[in-house]
Amino acid sequence: MPTIVNPEPKTAAQVKSERLYAKWGLTDVEFQIIEDKMGRLPNYTETGLFSAMWSEHASYKKSKVLLRTFWSKNERVLQGPGEGAGILDIGDGQAVVFKAESHNHPSQVEPYQGAATGVGGILRDIFSMGAQPIAVLDSLRFPEIKDEQTKSLIDGVIAGIAGYGNAIGIPTVGGDVAFDDAYKGNLLCNVMSVGLLDHTRIEVGQAHGSGNSVVYVGAKTGRDGINGATFASAEFSSKEDAQRSAVQVGDPFMEKLVMDATIEAVKKMPDDVVAIQDMGAAGILSSSSEMGEKGGTGISLDLDKVPVREAGMIPYELMLSESQERMLLIVAKGHEAQIIGLYKKYGLDAVVIGQVTDDDRYRLSFAGKTVADVDINLLTKAPVYQLPTKIPDRIVGADPRQYQPNVADPAAIFLKILAQPTIASKKLFYRHFDSMVRTDTVVKPGGDAAVIRVRGSQKALSMTVDVNGRYVYLDPYEGSRMAVAEAARNIVATGALPIGITDCLNFGNPDNPEVYYELAQSVAGLNDMAKKLNTPVVSGNVSLYNETDKRAIYPTPMVGMLGLIEDDRQITTIDFKAAGDLIYLVGQ
Amino acid sequence: MYLAKIYVTYKPSILDPQGEVIKSALHRLNYKNVESVMQGKYFEIKLDAENLITAKQEVEAFSDELLINVNMETFTYELSEIAVVGD
Amino acid sequence: MYLAKIYVTYKPSILDPQGEVIKSALHRLNYKNVESVMQGKYFEIKLDAENLITAKQEVEAFSDELLINVNMETFTYELSEIAVVGD
Amino acid sequence: MRAAVIDFPGSNCDFDMYYALVDFGVDAKIVDADQNNLDDYDAIFLPGGFSYGDYLRTGAVARFAPVMTAVRNAAKAGRIVVGICNGFQILTEAGLLPGALRMNAKPGFICDEVALKIVNDHSRFSSAFVGNQTKLPIAHAAGNYYADQATLQSMHDHEQIILTYEDNPNGSVDDIAGIVNRQGNVFGMMPHPERAVDPLLGNTDGRYFFQSILQTSGVLN
Ligand SMILES: Nc1ncnc2c1ncn2[C@@H]1O[C@H](COP(=O)(O)OP(=O)(O)O)[C@@H](O)[C@H]1O
Numbered sequence: 001m002p003t004i005v006n007p008e009p010k011t012a013a014q015v016k017s018e019r020l021y022a023k024w025g026l027t028d029v030e031f032q033i034i035e036d037k038m039g040r041l042p043n044y045t046e047t048g049l050f051s052a053m054w055s056e057h058a059s060y061k062k063s064k065v066l067l068r069t070f071w072s073k074n075e076r077v078l079q080g081p082g083e084g085a086g087i088l089d090i091g092d093g094q095a096v097v098f099k100a101e102s103h104n105h106p107s108q109v110e111p112y113q114g115a116a117t118g119v120g121g122i123l124r125d126i127f128s129m130g131a132q133p134i135a136v137l138d139s140l141r142f143p144e145i146k147d148e149q150t151k152s153l154i155d156g157v158i159a160g161i162a163g164y165g166n167a168i169g170i171p172t173v174g175g176d177v178a179f180d181d182a183y184k185g186n187l188l189c190n191v192m193s194v195g196l197l198d199h200t201r202i203e204v205g206q207a208h209g210s211g212n213s214v215v216y217v218g219a220k221t222g223r224d225g226i227n228g229a230t231f232a233s234a235e236f237s238s239k240e241d242a243q244r245s246a247v248q249v250g251d252p253f254m255e256k257l258v259m260d261a262t263i264e265a266v267k268k269m270p271d272d273v274v275a276i277q278d279m280g281a282a283g284i285l286s287s288s289s290e291m292g293e294k295g296g297t298g299i300s301l302d303l304d305k306v307p308v309r310e311a312g313m314i315p316y317e318l319m320l321s322e323s324q325e326r327m328l329l330i331v332a333k334g335h336e337a338q339i340i341g342l343y344k345k346y347g348l349d350a351v352v353i354g355q356v357t358d359d360d361r362y363r364l365s366f367a368g369k370t371v372a373d374v375d376i377n378l379l380t381k382a383p384v385y386q387l388p389t390k391i392p393d394r395i396v397g398a399d400p401r402q403y404q405p406n407v408a409d410p411a412a413i414f415l416k417i418l419a420q421p422t423i424a425s426k427k428l429f430y431r432h433f434d435s436m437v438r439t440d441t442v443v444k445p446g447g448d449a450a451v452i453r454v455r456g457s458q459k460a461l462s463m464t465v466d467v468n469g470r471y472v473y474l475d476p477y478e479g480s481r482m483a484v485a486e487a488a489r490n491i492v493a494t495g496a497l498p499i500g501i502t503d504c505l506n507f508g509n510p511d512n513p514e515v516y517y518e519l520a521q522s523v524a525g526l527n528d529m530a531k532k533l534n535t536p537v538v539s540g541n542v543s544l545y546n547e548t549d550k551r552a553i554y555p556t557p558m559v560g561m562l563g564l565i566e567d568d569r570q571i572t573t574i575d576f577k578a579a580g581d582l583i584y585l586v587g588q
Numbered sequence: 589m590y591l592a593k594i595y596v597t598y599k600p601s602i603l604d605p606q607g608e609v610i611k612s613a614l615h616r617l618n619y620k621n622v623e624s625v626m627q628g629k630y631f632e633i634k635l636d637a638e639n640l641i642t643a644k645q646e647v648e649a650f651s652d653e654l655l656i657n658v659n660m661e662t663f664t665y666e667l668s669e670i671a672v673v674g675d
Numbered sequence: 676m677y678l679a680k681i682y683v684t685y686k687p688s689i690l691d692p693q694g695e696v697i698k699s700a701l702h703r704l705n706y707k708n709v710e711s712v713m714q715g716k717y718f719e720i721k722l723d724a725e726n727l728i729t730a731k732q733e734v735e736a737f738s739d740e741l742l743i744n745v746n747m748e749t750f751t752y753e754l755s756e757i758a759v760v761g762d
Numbered sequence: 763m764r765a766a767v768i769d770f771p772g773s774n775c776d777f778d779m780y781y782a783l784v785d786f787g788v789d790a791k792i793v794d795a796d797q798n799n800l801d802d803y804d805a806i807f808l809p810g811g812f813s814y815g816d817y818l819r820t821g822a823v824a825r826f827a828p829v830m831t832a833v834r835n836a837a838k839a840g841r842i843v844v845g846i847c848n849g850f851q852i853l854t855e856a857g858l859l860p861g862a863l864r865m866n867a868k869p870g871f872i873c874d875e876v877a878l879k880i881v882n883d884h885s886r887f888s889s890a891f892v893g894n895q896t897k898l899p900i901a902h903a904a905g906n907y908y909a910d911q912a913t914l915q916s917m918h919d920h921e922q923i924i925l926t927y928e929d930n931p932n933g934s935v936d937d938i939a940g941i942v943n944r945q946g947n948v949f950g951m952m953p954h955p956e957r958a959v960d961p962l963l964g965n966t967d968g969r970y971f972f973q974s975i976l977q978t979s980g981v982l983n
Contacts, residue, residue: 110659148703162871166901167812169774223601247659251605253772253815310601323603347771434873434901436957437810439778442964453962455781568962589710595717606817610718610741613814613823619737623676623721627817630682630717631697634710650706654697689908692867692933741826744819744855746862747908 007314007366012041020044024051030383037378045364045372048316049379052282053289056544059382062510063542066523070530070537076499077536083204084125084278085195086538088500090564093199094454096461097131100139100192100504100560102543106225107189109247111156115189116164116250117324122193123170124278127259128327130203130266131195134440135452136165138175139465139504139558141188145179145421154429157189162432167252168259171441172433173450176465178422182473185548190504190541192560194463196454201266205277205287207295210358211333212274214288214301217343217350218258218326221283222309224248225322254325254348261346262327265339272335279326285319287328288354289362293380295330301354303366315366330356389520390513395475403474447574448493449563460571462496462563469554476518480525480557487561488533495572496563498533501526503540503559508552510544518555519544526557535561589672590635590643594651594665597628602660631655634670643667676759677722677730681738681752684715689747718742721757730754763981766793766803768833768849770824775810775846775956782956783807786972786982793829800832805842805975808833808849810901810954820863820904821851830856842886842975843948847902850940850950859943859950860917861909867933871903875965877928878939878953882921885942887949890973897967898953900931905952907934907941920944925951 010020021031024047034042034050042050056062072080078095079087085099103118119136126133138161143150165172170193207214225248265273275295277287284306292299303318313321329350331339336352343350357363362379364372407413417423430445442460443451449464466487472479488498503526508515530537546553565571598604604626611625637643644667651663685691691713698712724730731754738750765788769776776792783790793800795813800806813824824830830852837843837858845853853859866872880894909917914936917923925940932952940951955968976982 110657112657113660159870166871166873166903167772167774167815169811219603222603224603247602249603249605249660251603251815253605253609253812253817256772256774309603431874432871434871436873436899436901436954436963437774437778439781439957439960439963442962597717597719605815609815609817609823613741613818613826614737617737617741617826619722619733621723621733622737623723624719626719628717628719630684630715632684632711632713632715635706636708636710646706646708650701650704650709654700654704688910689864692865692906693869696869741822742818744822744862746854746910747864 007371008044009314010044012043015044015047016041021047021051024048025055026051030054033383034378038374043372045315045319046374048320049285049372049374052285052320053379054382057281058286060542061382062385062387062544063505063519064384065386066520067542069523069527071527072536072538074534074536077538078199078202080536080538081540084128086500086502087129087202088538088562090459092457095197095199095202096562097126097129097195097197098192098502098560098562099125099539099541100190100465100502100558101125101541102504102506103189103191104187104506104543104546106248107157108185108187111153112160112163113247113249115157115160117248118189118191119161119164120250120252120255120324121278121280122191123168123255123259124280124327126193126195127262128203128205128276128278129195129197130201130263130276131197132263133170133193133195133259134438135194135450135463136170136172137192137450137463137465137560138172139188139190139467140175140177141183141469141556142177142179143181143184153187157187158429158432161191164250164252166434168256169437171435171437173435173441173452174445174464175430177426177429178469180469180554182469182554186546186553188506188546188553188556190465190506190558192465192502194461194562201270203266203273203276205291205294206275207291207297207299207330207356208274209332210297210356212356213331213333213336213352214299214354214356215329215331215336215339215350216306216326216353217329217348219251219254219323220307220309220349221313221318221321221323221326223313223317223321224324226317226320248322248324250324257346257348258325258327261343261348265342269335269338269342272332272339274330274332277328279328281322283319283321283323283326284328289376289380291328291330292356292362292376298357298359298361298363298376299354300357300363303364305351305353307349307351315364315371319364387510387516388513389517391517392514398474442568442571443494443573448490449496451494451565451571453568458567460565460568462491462494462565463561464490465558465560466490467556467558469556472518472522472557473554476521476555477525480522481529483557483559484526484529484533484535487559488535491561491563493572493574494563494565495570496565498535498561499564500562501530501535501537501559503537503557505540505542506546506553506556506558507544508547512552515552522555522557526559589670590637590667591670592633592635592647592665592667594631594633594647594655594663595628596656596661596663597626598660599662640667640669676757677724677754678757679720679722679734679752679754681718681720681734681742681750682715683743683748683750684713685747686749727754727756763788763804763976763979764802765790765805765807766800767791767807767809768793768795768829770795770811770813770827772813772815773809773811773848775954779807779809779846779956782959782968782972785959786976795824795827795829798828798832800829800836803836804979805844806833806836808845808852810847810849813848813852816848819855820848821855824852825855834858837948840945840947842979845950846954846956847952850952851904853948853950858948859941860913861907863904864906864908865904866906871901872931873901874931875899876931876953879926879928880924881926882924885924886946886978887942887971887974888924890977891970896970897965898955899957899965900953902932902952905932905934907938909935917941924949925953
C-alpha cells in the first residue's frame with residue numbers, strides 16, 4: 001500500500017501569509033502578478049512551479065534584454081539561441097552542435113559531484129538535439145593555491161570531470177584554468193560540449209500534436225538538488241550550510257545508456273520521436289513546460305506515473321527534483337510501445353507520464369487529484385527586468401599609465417611569469433582526462449585549440465575556450481572583445497576557420513548596477529568582435545550571483561569557439577618542426 | 589594504541605549507483621532474495637592517543653574533515669584499545 | 676528479512692595504495708598520531724531467507740562469487756534478522 | 763580473419779577497436795554481451811571502457827555477462843582472446859589471465875603516452891614489433907597489476923610477461939603492462955594499441971600489435 005502523503009504541506013493562504021514564496025526566491029511583486037493573473041491564490045505546488053520557472057537560472061529574466069542583442073544569424077546557422085544548443089552547418093549535410101554551461105555553485109559546494117554532473121548535463125544538451133557528442137572542454141577558475149582546502153577543491157573538480165567524461169567515453173580535449181583570489185569562495189566550473197549530426201536528424205524541444213505522449217526516460221527521481229534552480233540564482237554566503245541539500249550525484253554509466261538509446265531512437269524512429277529535452281535544472285517542470293510553451297500547446301502530467309527512488313515524495317519535490325540522467329520525450333500517439341521497447345533493451349525506464357493538450361494549460365495530477373492548473377504562458381514567461389547600470393569607480397578613475405608594466409629586469413620577470421600556476425603547463429590536470437577515446441583526437445590538450453577529425457570525411461573541427469577575467473574586470477568591453485579574439489587566434493593557429501561561438505557569462509549579482517554594467521558592456525564587446533570575425537553566437541549560458549559575502553568575482557565571460565578545417569592535411573600544430581626553420585612574429 | 593573501525597555510508601536520500609548495479613548483478617547471478625544493496629567505505633585506522641576520550645575526539649574530527657563528504661555521507665565507528673606489539 | 680553487514684579488505688600481504696594516500700593526507704592535516712590506515716569496502720545487504728542458516732550460506736556464496744576478488748581480498752560479515760516494515 | 767569486439771554495457775572503446783580491425787581488413791563485428799555464441803569468430807576482443815560502470819571492481823560484474831561463457835570456450839579451444847584495458851581487467855577477474863588489477867598506486871585516472879619494453883618478442887601479440895621498445899597510449903585508473911610471488915615466478919618462467927613499462931605509471935608489480943596465458947592465446951594489456959594505428963593521430967606503433975596477431979594467424983605475411 002502506498003504511503004499516504006499530503007501533497008500540499010501548506011494551504012494557499014499560508015503560502016501567502018507566511019511569505020513562503022519569498023524563501024523560494026519570488027519577490028512580493030512577482031507573487032502579486034501571479035495572484036492577479038491567475039485570479040486566485042496559487043497553491044503550494046503552483047507557487048513552487050513559479051518560483052523555479054521564474055528564477056534567473058530558468059527564465060533569464062534579468063539578462064534577457066541583453067541576450068536578445070546577440071548576433072546569431074549568418075549563412076551557417078541552422079539553430080541559434082533558444083534551443084538546448086546551437087547548430088552550425090559544416091557542409092555535406094552535416095552539422096555541428098555545441099553549447100557551454102556553468103556548474104559553479106554545485107562545484108563549490110561539492111566539487112566532485114558538481115563538476116561531474118556539469119559534464120553530464122552539457123552532454124544531455126547535445127544528445128537531446130539528436131547529435132553524437134564528440135568532445136568536452138572545460139574552463140575553470142580557482143583561488144590562488146595557498147592551502148589544503150583549495151587543493152582539495154581543485155582535485156575534486158578535476159576528478160569529477162574525469163570521472164564522468166572518461167566513463168561515458170567522450171574525450172575531454174581542451175580547456176583553460178586560471179588562479180586568482182577573485183574566485184575565493186566562488187570557483188568557476190564551465191563545461192562545453194560539441195556534437196555532430198546530420199541535417200535530417202535535428203531534434204528540437206517543441207511539443208507538438210495534441211494527444212501525443214510525454215515519455216519519461218532514464219534514472220528514477222529522488223530528492224536530489226530540490227531547489228537547485230533557485231539555489232543557483234541566489235548569492236552564496238560562506239556561513240550558510242543549510243543550502244547543502246542541493247547535491248546531485250551523477251551516474252555516468254546510466255547516462256551512457258541513455259545517450260546511446262536516445263541517439264538510436266532518433267536514428268531509427270525519427271517520425272515517432274516528436275521532440276526531446278534534457279531534464280536539467282528544475283527537472284520535469286522546466287523540460288515539460290518549455291516544450292509545451294515552444295510548441296504552443298498545453299501539457300498534462302500524471303505524477304503518479306513518475307518513476308521514483310524514494311517513497312513519499314510530494315508533487316513539489318517530484319517537479320523540482322534535479323535527479324540526473326533523465327530525459328523527456330514527446331512521442332507520436334500510438335508509437336509509445338516501440339520507443340519504450342527500445343529503451344527497455346538498454347535496461348532503462350521509459351514511462352508515459354502525460355499528454356500534449358490543445359489548450360494552454362499546464363496541469364498536474366497526483367493521487368487522482370489535480371494539484372496544479374496554470375496558464376503555461378504565464379508559467380514560462382517570467383517578467384523581464386531592465387536593470388540600472390553604473391560605471392564602476394575603478395574604471396572611471398582608471399589611469400591608463402597604471403597598466404604600463406615596469407620592466408627593470410626582463411629575465412627575472414620572465415621567470416616569475418613562467419612560475420605562475422596560471423601560466424605554467426596544465427598537464428597535471430588534463431592528464432586525468434581521457435582525451436583520446438573515440439580515436440578522433442588529432443590535436444590533444446597542450447596545443448592552442450584541440451582538433452577532432454570528422455570520421456569518414458577530410459574535415460576536422462577545432463575548438464577552444466578562452467577568457468581573461470582580469471582584462472574584463474579592467475575594461476568589460478575591451479576585455480570581452482579580447483576573449484573572442486584570443487579564441488579566434490587559438491582556432492586559426494590549428495589551421496581552422498573560426499565559425500561560431502558559445503559563451504558562459506559568469507558575473508556577480510545583477511541587481512548591483514556596477515555588475516550589470518559589466519554584463520552589458522561585456523555582451524556588447526563579445527557581439528562586436530563576433531560580428532567582425534563572422535562567428536555568430538549560437539548558444540550560451542548565464543551564471544549570475546557569483547559572489548561570496550557580497551564580493552563579486554571578476555566578470556568572466558567564457559568564450560567557446562569552434563573552427564572548421566576542410567582538409568585535414570591543413571592542420572597545424574604548435575611544436576617546432578626542424579632546426580633552422582625560420583620564426584616569424586605576426587601581428588602588431 | 590587504539591583501533592578505529594569506521595563505516596561510511598551515503599545519506600539515505602542520496603543516489604547510490606553502485607548499490608543498484610550490484611543488486612542487479614546479484615539478481616542475474618540468481619540471488620533473487622536480495623532486496624537491497626548499499627555500498628559504503630570501511631576504514632581501519634590505528635592511532636596513538638592519551639586515552640579513549642582523546643582518541644574519540646580525533647577520530648570524529650578527521651572523519652568529518654577527510655574521510656567523509658559531509659554533503660552526502662555519514663559515518664559510524666567503533667573504537668577499541670589494542671595492545672602494541674613490540675618489534 | 677535479514678541484514679548482512681559485509682566488510683571487504685585487502686589480504687594483509689597486499690599493499691593498499693588508497694590507505695597510504697589517506698594516511699599521508701591525515702598527517703598533512705596534522706593528525707600525526709595516525710599509525711596506519713586501511714581502506715576497504717562496506718556493504719549492507721538486505722535479503723529474504725528461510726532461516727539464519729540459509730541466509731548465511733547465501734551471503735558467503737555471493738560474497739565469494741561477486742563482492743570480493745579472491746586473489747587479493749577477504750571479507751568478514753555480521754548477519755542479523757530484521758523486522759519487515761509494511762508499507 | 764573474423765573478429766568479434768564485445769560490447770559490454772559501459773564499454774566505450776568498442777568502436778575504436780572495431781575501426782582498427784577493419785583498417786587491417788579484418789571482418790570485424792561488434793557483439794553484444796548478451797550473446798552466448800562466438801563460434802563464428804577466429805579472434806575475440808574485449809575493449810576498454812567501464813563495463814557496468816565498474817563501480818564494484820573493474821571487470822567484476824562483466825565477468826558474469828552471458829558472453830563470457832563463450833569467451834571461455836574460445837580460449838579453451840585455442841582461439842585468440844584479447845583484452846585491452848577494461849578487457850584486461852575482465853580477463854583477470856574471469857580467471858582467464860593470472861593476477862588482478864588494482865587502483866593506480868597514486869590514485870586517479872591517467873591518460874598519456876608511455877614508453878614500453880617488449881620483454882617477449884616472439885608471442886602471437888608481439889612478434890611484429892621492431893626492436894624491443896615501443897610507445898603506446900594508456901588511459902586508466904586501475905592499471906596497477908598484482909600477482910603473488912609464486913604466480914610471478916611461474917609467469918617469468920613461461921615467458922608470459924610480454925610488455926613492461928619503462929617508467930612505471932601505476933605501481934604495477936615488476937612494471938608489468940601486458941601478459942599472456944600459458945597456452946599463448948589469451949592476452950591482456952593496459953595500453954591501447956587501437957588508439958595508435960592512424961598516422962593522422964600521430965602514433966602508429968599500435969599497428970605492430972595487430973600485425974603480430976595477423977601474421978601469426980597466417981593472415982598477413
Ligand atoms: N582544464 C583543462 N582541461 C583540459 N585541457 C586544458 C585545461 N586547461 C588547459 N588545458 C590545455 O592546456 C593547453 C594550454 O592551456 P593554457 O595554459 O590555458 O593556454 P593558453 O593560455 O595558451 O590558451 C591548451 O591546449 C588547453 O586545452
